[in-house]
Each structure stands twice: as C-alpha cells, then as structure tokens.
Amino acid sequence: MTLQLxxxxxxSPDHIAGWxxxxxxxxxxxxxxxxxxxxxxxxxQRRAIAADQIDLIYANPYDAAMxxxxxxFIAVAAPAxxxxxxxxxxxxxxxxxxxxxxxxxxxxxxxxxxxxxLIGMIMLEPADLKRDNVVQQQVSSYVLVAKHLLLGRADCGxxxxxxxxxxxxxTRRQLRPLVTSQISVVRHVLMAGPRMREHLPALTERLxxxxxxxxxxxxxxxxxxxxxxxxxxxxxxxxxxxxxMDTLMR
Amino acid sequence: xxxxxxxxxxxxEPREHTLRHHDGRTRSVLVLxxxxxxxxxxxxxxxxxxxxxxxxxxxxxxxxxxxxxxELIGQPHHILRHPDMPAAAFKxxxxxxxxxxxxQGYVKNLRKDGTYYWVFATAxxxxxxxxxxxxxxxxxxxxxxxxxxxxxxxxxMRAEELSA
Numbered sequence: 435m436t437l438q439l440x441x442x443x444x445x446s447p448d449h450i451a452g453w454x455x456x457x458x459x460x461x462x463x464x465x466x467x468x469x470x471x472x473x474x475x476x477x478x479q480r481r482a483i484a485a486d487q488i489d490l491i492y493a494n495p496y497d498a499a500m501x502x503x504x505x506x507f508i509a510v511a512a513p514a515x516x517x518x519x520x521x522x523x524x525x526x527x528x529x530x531x532x533x534x535x536x537x538x539x540x541x542x543x544x545x546x547x548x549x550x551x552l553i554g555m556i557m558l559e560p561a562d563l564k565r566d567n568v569v570q571q572q573v574s575s576y577v578l579v580a581k582h583l584l585l586g587r588a589d590c591g592x593x594x595x596x597x598x599x600x601x602x603x604x605t606r607r608q609l610r611p612l613v614t615s616q617i618s619v620v621r622h623v624l625m626a627g628p629r630m631r632e633h634l635p636a637l638t639e640r641l642x643x644x645x646x647x648x649x650x651x652x653x654x655x656x657x658x659x660x661x662x663x664x665x666x667x668x669x670x671x672x673x674x675x676x677x678x679m680d681t682l683m684r
Numbered sequence: 685x686x687x688x689x690x691x692x693x694x695x696x697e698p699r700e701h702t703l704r705h706h707d708g709r710t711r712s713v714l715v716l717x718x719x720x721x722x723x724x725x726x727x728x729x730x731x732x733x734x735x736x737x738x739x740x741x742x743x744x745x746x747x748x749x750x751x752x753x754x755e756l757i758g759q760p761h762h763i764l765r766h767p768d769m770p771a772a773a774f775k776x777x778x779x780x781x782x783x784x785x786x787x788q789g790y791v792k793n794l795r796k797d798g799t800y801y802w803v804f805a806t807a808x809x810x811x812x813x814x815x816x817x818x819x820x821x822x823x824x825x826x827x828x829x830x831x832x833x834x835x836x837x838x839x840x841m842r843a844e845e846l847s848a
Binding site for chain 2: 534556557559560561562613614615616617618619673674677678680681682684
C-alpha cells in the first residue's frame with residue numbers, strides 16, 4: 435500500500451523541493467512507500483481529506499480540529515520556534531497609524547491562508563471591522579498582497595509574519611507593519627491519519643532525532659524545509675490549540 | 685458563579701471595595717480609576733478546572749494581571765473580578781458554560797495594582813472524551829465603541845443589583 439503525504443497549501447514556494455526531499459527521507463526511514471501530493475488550494479486538499487485519501491499532513495492549524503475530531507488524526511510533531519503569527523501591513527507612507535484609524539469599507543488584501551486571515555480579522559476588531567464591512571481582495575500569494583498594497587489597490591494586507599519577513603528588502607521598505615500578532619501557540623502541525631498508526635513510534639522517533647542525525651541526512655533535509663527541528667506535539671497540545679482556534683472562530 | 689459586591693463606599697481614589705464571591709468568601713480590593721491599554725497583537729489565554737480554579741496562564745495573562753504566574757495558578761478566576769462588573773454578567777458566563785455552550789462578552793478586569801483593563805472574552809468548555817475537564821478563556825483587544833456601551837450598561841446593572 436502506498437501512503438499519501440500532503441502539505442498545507444500555504445507552505446512557502448521556496449520549499450517545494452524540500453518537501454520532496456523530506457518524502458524521500460521519510461520513505462527510507464520508515465521502509466514504506468509514500469506519495470507526496472501537493473494541492474493548489476485548501477478546498478481541493480479538504481476534499482481529499484474528506485475522501486480519506488490523506489495519511490500524513492503538515493496541517494494548517496485552522497484544519498486541525500477537523501482532522502482530529504472528524505478524521506481521527508493524531509498530532510505527531512510541530513516545527514520548533516515557528517509559530518504562525520500574522521502581520522497587518524500598510525504602505526510605508528500611509529496616514530494610518532493604528533488599526534483604529536481604519537474605517538468601514540477598508541480594502542484588505544489577503545491570501546487564502548485561513549489561520550492568517552482569521553488572526554488578521556481579529557486584529558481589525560478593535561476598529562469595529564468584520565468580514566461584512568471590509569472589502570477583501572483575495573490573491574494567490576503574499577508577494578501579490580504586497581503588490582496590491584504598493585499599487586494602492588488595497589489599504590492594508592494580511593501577511594504570515596514569516597512571509598512578510600521574507601519579502602525582498604526594497605518591497606519591505608515600502609511597507610510598514612501596523613500590528614503583529616504574538617500568540618505563540620498557533621502553529622502548523624504534522625498529523626498522522628489512521629493508516630499511519632503502525633508507523634507512529636518509528637515516525638516520532640526519527641523526527642525527534644532528525645536535527646542531530648547527520649548520518650541519515652536529517653539536518654540537510656530540515657534545512658531544505660526551512661525548519662530548525664521538529665518538536666514532539668502531544669495530543670493535549672493539539673487539543674489546546676484546537677480549543678484556542680475554536681474561541682477565535684466565533 | 686454568583687459573585688456579588690456587598691459594599692461600594694463612595695471614596696476618592698484609591699477606592700476600597702469588598703467583594704463577596706459565590707462561595708461566601710469576601711475579599712477587599714483597592715481600585716484605581718486608571719486603564720492599562722490592551723497589548724497590541726496579543727491574546728490573553730487562561731484555563732481553569734471545572735470549578736473555575738486557574739490551571740494555566742500564558743505570559744500575556746501574567747503581564748496584564750500584574751500577578752506572578754505562581755500567584756495566579758491555583759487561584760479562582762475571580763481574582764480578576766473588578767467591582768464595576770455586574771454579578772449578572774458572571775452568572776450568565778457560568779450558566780452558559782455549564783450548558784456546554786461558548787460565552788462571549790466584554791469584561792473589565794482588575795489588576796493586582798488596582799488599575800484595570802478591558803477585554804473581549806470568549807470562554808469555551810474543554811471537552812475530552814465527552815467530559816468537560818475545564819474551561820479555556822481567550823481575551824482579545826476590544827472595540828472601544830463596544831466598551832463605551834458596556835460602561836453604561838454595566839453601571840445600570842450594578843445600580844440595580846445594589847438596590848435590590
């Protein structure tokens with residue numbers, strides 16, 4: 435049987451090759467065949483999950499509740515020191531100095547990244563802004579969010595902090611972060627489905643030692659993914675994150 | 685929870701209040717009429733056991749409360765109770781949670797130093813294997829418009845409670 439690995443569609447394009455390298459490494463470690471399937475968007479990935487086609491997923495925290503409670507997934511590991519934080523940014527010379535300066539009708543450039551959009555909207559709440567009184571402009575990447583801002587097509591944009599920091603120097607200098615979330619506990623999680631159960635002990639052991647095991651190439655693979663190390667993610671850690679996301683979705 | 689103030693003497697700052705909690709315990713608090721702004725971008729997160737005793741506090745909670753983490757863990761969540769908050773708000777919170785439903789509302793919290801901060805709070809039951817094992821409360825920066833509305837509303841509710 436070939437198992438299927440997938441990655442939250444909001445992963446950085448710089449790391450596409452890294453996920454293929456990781457999959458090769460993983461198959462060698464576990465001695466099983468695993469196919470990496472990358473989806474263009476969250477909707478198509480969720481359809482694959484609903485059809486029980488996914489066995490291992492690097493999941494967006496927004497989808498963690500569905501994976502655990504509806505599909506019986508178990509959290510295995512999370513990247514060390516990589517919380518998902520959101521940035522609301524404006525043009526550097528924008529007259530907007532704080533979120534409360536925004537008025538209803540504000541044009542917001544966003545990607546399809548669900549947890550960043552959720553956190554971004556929460557940071558707009560102090561200005562009495564909600565989905566029904568802002569104009570969301572959805573684009574396919576954070577570079578395009580920046581482009582929308584620089585062209586004056588949007589008044590502010592939501593970024594994953596990591597993506598904002600990765601913008602080119604000239605682009606970043608023309609933008610100004612207005613507010614940055616500091617939540618710390620919301621992060622992507624590697625989760626295993628029911629067909630991965632028999633491989634869980636080996637999977638966990640290999641991932642936890644990945645950053646130190648030079649002989650099997652672990653550190654090099656992590657570097658390709660843009661990660662420092664994996665941390666063990668206990669089920670209760672995930673339940674806590676799910677509870678927290680639940681409060682934010684209301 | 686059915687916390688209820690028993691006395692609000694008219695005093696100049698700092699005001700001293702005696703809070704009477706639902707379990708019959710009383711606590712004197714000093715209150716300063718000075719607001720501490722909500723920290724930008726942060727969420728204040730805490731968890732309690734099913735009886736409302738704090739079991740987890742994130743750093744933002746520690747920072748905003750003015751207590752140390754050690755002082756918070758093991759204390760009832762009403763350690764943050766501000767005397768301007770109507771008892772009915774907390775009764776509604778606990779009645780709602782005990783029905784297994786999430787509660788949301790605007791809350792004026794008391795810091796250890798007597799100053800206060802406003803939050804928009806969401807509390808949910810933590811259900812594990814079908815059983816409520818505690819509650820999670822997440823507070824975020826509130827809308828100033830809604831806070832102004834609540835100042836008036838809560839003042840009316842408090843006046844009714846004190847005259848009852």
